[in-house]
Amino acid sequence: MKPFILLLLLLPLLSQAQDKDRKIEFPDIPGFQTLVCDLHQHTVFSDGSVWPDIRVREALYDGIDAISLTEHIEYQPHKSDIPHPDRNRSFAIAKESAKDKDLIIIHGAEITRSMPPGHSNTLFITDANKLVVDDPIEAFREAKRQGGFTFWNHPHWTAHYPDGVAKLTDMHRQLIEEDLLHGIEVVNEGTYSDEALNIALDNNLAIMGTSDIHGLIDWLFDIPGGGHRPVTLVFASEKSEIGIKNGLVNRRTVAWHNNSLIGKEDFLVPLIQASITVKSVDYPGKSTVANVELVNNSDATFILQNTSEFTLHDNPEVISLAAQSTTTIQVKTLEKKESFDLTFKVLNAYSAPKEHPTIKLTIDK
Amino acid sequence: MKPFILLLLLLPLLSQAQDKDRKIEFPDIPGFQTLVCDLHQHTVFSDGSVWPDIRVREALYDGIDAISLTEHIEYQPHKSDIPHPDRNRSFAIAKESAKDKDLIIIHGAEITRSMPPGHSNTLFITDANKLVVDDPIEAFREAKRQGGFTFWNHPHWTAHYPDGVAKLTDMHRQLIEEDLLHGIEVVNEGTYSDEALNIALDNNLAIMGTSDIHGLIDWLFDIPGGGHRPVTLVFASEKSEIGIKNGLVNRRTVAWHNNSLIGKEDFLVPLIQASITVKSVDYPGKSTVANVELVNNSDATFILQNTSEFTLHDNPEVISLAAQSTTTIQVKTLEKKESFDLTFKVLNAYSAPKEHPTIKLTIDK
Amino acid sequence: MKPFILLLLLLPLLSQAQDKDRKIEFPDIPGFQTLVCDLHQHTVFSDGSVWPDIRVREALYDGIDAISLTEHIEYQPHKSDIPHPDRNRSFAIAKESAKDKDLIIIHGAEITRSMPPGHSNTLFITDANKLVVDDPIEAFREAKRQGGFTFWNHPHWTAHYPDGVAKLTDMHRQLIEEDLLHGIEVVNEGTYSDEALNIALDNNLAIMGTSDIHGLIDWLFDIPGGGHRPVTLVFASEKSEIGIKNGLVNRRTVAWHNNSLIGKEDFLVPLIQASITVKSVDYPGKSTVANVELVNNSDATFILQNTSEFTLHDNPEVISLAAQSTTTIQVKTLEKKESFDLTFKVLNAYSAPKEHPTIKLTIDK
């Protein structure tokens, strides 16, 4: 007989879960702002199921800094209802919808071809209508003429490669050589590809992660259950379209997917170092075991393998620092020290397939 | 340092919350099935923000039995993108989308006029295009010719009546007299109207509750937080379009909104009686205080005022029976009885403004 | 594959649930502080299962202002292990345990007799050993000599009255007449008694609610599930032992049990009025429907029956204001008003069996 008391105490918790906790949050790194970008999305203007205004609201709820509605140029299943000769409508409506909002709408489109070259997104374009050309390479060239930054979508898609293994073709090599292809999705929707990551690293392509959303973000990525959409973290010198473009062009990205961070060590390490700060250190009484309070102000729950010279007093080698939380660890420093270093291999971060960056935390009293 | 254990135990709970708990569930009543209907909805084909397939999936997630996509006949803000001369497209797409699903799609439309008569939905029509006529009364007549069941939408809308008070006009009286208007929304989206309920009762109009959704059900009605959309419970002799139509035509409805049930006593009382069943009764030891286990197998948390001859041993007069739960109450029957009756006024059910039905529970050992 | 993200977002919510949300919080009323008191508890020093320090920590976690460890004088089941001739040990240990804490420990004991007079607690005594006397009335007299405030425990206990109906005996009448009995439990553990409330009102006894805890508060009252222990809210002119004593002696109490508040209207109405404050009022656009934001800064989820001259635009007559939350209601005032009154019958508050106080909220722009 305690329905009210039982439950109503949870009310503030629940509303919090909806309003604040779905925002994707990572700290800035030295020299750059960390911008959360989802640059592959669809609406009713190609094969998606929502009007562009829903994409804007989803992005605002998720704390996204920039989105692009990359409608298929060549695939128009709603054509009988939306004949729309103007391929720029989706962008225009989203732009209007985000008018007074803190959200950057990037003009983009998906060049949708069979393999090779498969599907590619191009961003920062000025007129998507001009991408309607027969020859695929010509479409990439038109994108470049408009200033486009272009990346290969889901290179590991089983509809193109039934084995799910991303493989570079001669056409892709040509596109890269002619500076027509600048990035590659390592993460698309719910999928990830080790081989795509290798292609990115071998060819200096920007490492991208995108939702490729067609339906609803809330449903596909289980937002009520604590899930998140995949995004690309772009390290930008300013929060603007040009800032993001420069970040992409200079390959300053990390993909964020399912609690994994994937990117080059140059950006991964500063990002994780910025995420974890030392709040306090204390030796209680005569003990030489230090209580170290670590604050993780990122959305990643870090899985850390202790590679320090010291062992821990509370846990074995592999520990985790829960997202957006404070964790206290106990370090056996053998004597009371004014300062000491801890090093950890970050097991949920990848600078290459099976390669994890190491971070160093300097603990000063 | 206990991120994993802390949280992972909640995993099965959370997924349950998403998958099962959002379904709207009420038991059948003697002679009729209780069908959950949301008969006022919009998509991109008038002023909504989603393709019809999203409405179908929302309905399936919510355990809805029947929906109608009642696009505005006269209001077409997306016209520049979706010129669609055929006003039946929304229905056709939804029908296709629900093809193999346990969901009834009712062909409907919203006759959208200034006051009087304001906005009205008509259901079970055959061709929405024919509703495109100048004279509003003629639109109602065409609806009727097609077999339409027609109800007045949000009669308390502040855009039409700034005081929010639903008022019958001469035109409405004429529509009722000519059997062109058969129902009235007492609940629309987040609003309720005592005065609309009085109009329904005075004129024998079906009592309707609808979501009038334009955006996303999950967001507007806070589904992750445990909210629900308003619906009309229709008491039907079969689960079919014709069953629902007969239920509506015969005014066998209860509106379900924000934990309130609103309807005629003839349906309200059987619904609540069917929702609450006695699971067990027991007198422990020498005590003459009976432990009575009550099962509430409905989505309503009933707020009950004890009007029995007996007082309770665990709580004062007003108790509640949490939705989809078992509650034990302790009844002071003064002697050990083979059988006794409990009566409760149901404070969250309304047969008229400020009028609550009374239920009787017979407790047999 | 999303265990981390799925769950770790809930971490701050969960810890909140543990640390803060279990505190029992009600606002002060004009002229008095509202002190949360649980004045009937047991430890291993009579028939309880914990050392007194656990009672202190439970109280601190629950935000209790004052407790009393009222060991049975006459019932000592642990006697073979704890012979303790000194009946004051439990108090002394608790006092020491609470030394630097914001918790008042009141010296008390339970005079444990068969009916009549049954069990009674006496508080503010100086030496429990002196209560070890044969004649029950003499025990009450000794309590009074020590300055004791004495109340009848669970007068509706089925071990004493199998029908659960509290009944005054001649001995009780004598105790009241001689000013030896000053209060009565209307709520004990999980039970409540209408008849005890009538006895309290008829004889001007203080209305008491207590946990009578023997095991663990967390288990018995389902703290993790949002439950709370029953307590007596004492309205005191200062937060001190003497303040509480004066409050009790002057019958300034409200019992808090299972989301019900039980007390005299003189204290119930100010308490509820202090709990609900108007945060904002606003007429949007041309509408004369006022949005009124109400803040409930108490632990009670108020179930309110609208008795105002105005109807509501969002809900029918019975609404609820969730504990420690803000709720917006929409009021149809028919014209834009600078000021208006709302009145509500409070259905989960009782000034007598089946009698509910009415509160008035004045809404000023």
Place this chain on the structure above:
Amino acid sequence: MKPFILLLLLLPLLSQAQDKDRKIEFPDIPGFQTLVCDLHQHTVFSDGSVWPDIRVREALYDGIDAISLTEHIEYQPHKSDIPHPDRNRSFAIAKESAKDKDLIIIHGAEITRSMPPGHSNTLFITDANKLVVDDPIEAFREAKRQGGFTFWNHPHWTAHYPDGVAKLTDMHRQLIEEDLLHGIEVVNEGTYSDEALNIALDNNLAIMGTSDIHGLIDWLFDIPGGGHRPVTLVFASEKSEIGIKNGLVNRRTVAWHNNSLIGKEDFLVPLIQASITVKSVDYPGKSTVANVELVNNSDATFILQNTSEFTLHDNPEVISLAAQSTTTIQVKTLEKKESFDLTFKVLNAYSAPKEHPTIKLTIDK
């Protein structure tokens, strides 16, 4: 205004969290039952804060198979209240309290000396009174005479070793040599020791994990937040006192602490293999990417590092299998296979400091 609906849907979830989810559950392994044991606990009969019946109920709630109330022989801070010359009382009361319950109470005591040898628990004794002797070694000998299994408690305790580093002394070597010391706590309360694990492995001592609870399990290990007490999993040929004793004597144990499993590979590998079962495998359409459903029917959330010849299609190298859940992983097997193997290093399991066992899952269509 949706307090009810918002929250009441959570009711079944919450009660589940209390009743079922706190049980510690691991599967049996080939040849042995996996018994959950907490063999280091205190009550008011030494320096704990609860009567033995609370320990019994905590254990039942936690799904523990066996407990021991190991009161300090030499440390009796409650002596003034509980003089008790009989050191066997705590065991006797717990035994009585667990009479009809599925819980084994093991007679034990804590030999509580300064270093060396520090504190040690002895189990399966017959008379704790006889352990009251001056010479520490004699106490161990008496324990052995009674058939005791004896283990070193918290060898890394900072009160004994301020640096928290467990170190074997000559006296410990002697005890081991004389077969007077048979196990060692690698986990005690919230602490873990790499060095203790090395001592266990080097000297063939049983690896133990215990709660060493003095207050309440629910509070110390944050049961409402999903935490668990540390325990020793004993692999026994029968669920009985003798089964547990044989398991301990033969060093068949794994410690379970904070989502880490610590033990010898001989038991760790079968335990993890038994915990993870393959539910289904499926190649959708033409794809050669296999969907593999893995069921983890243990309380551990396994953190797995993929060491298979195949890469995954949904996640990089390190994945996790949430406790008591089903997880689908996507494996790129390059061709459709009737059968294939997956191998994973289990990062939250330890066969030695920094050493993780590897498991093999054979996937058959």
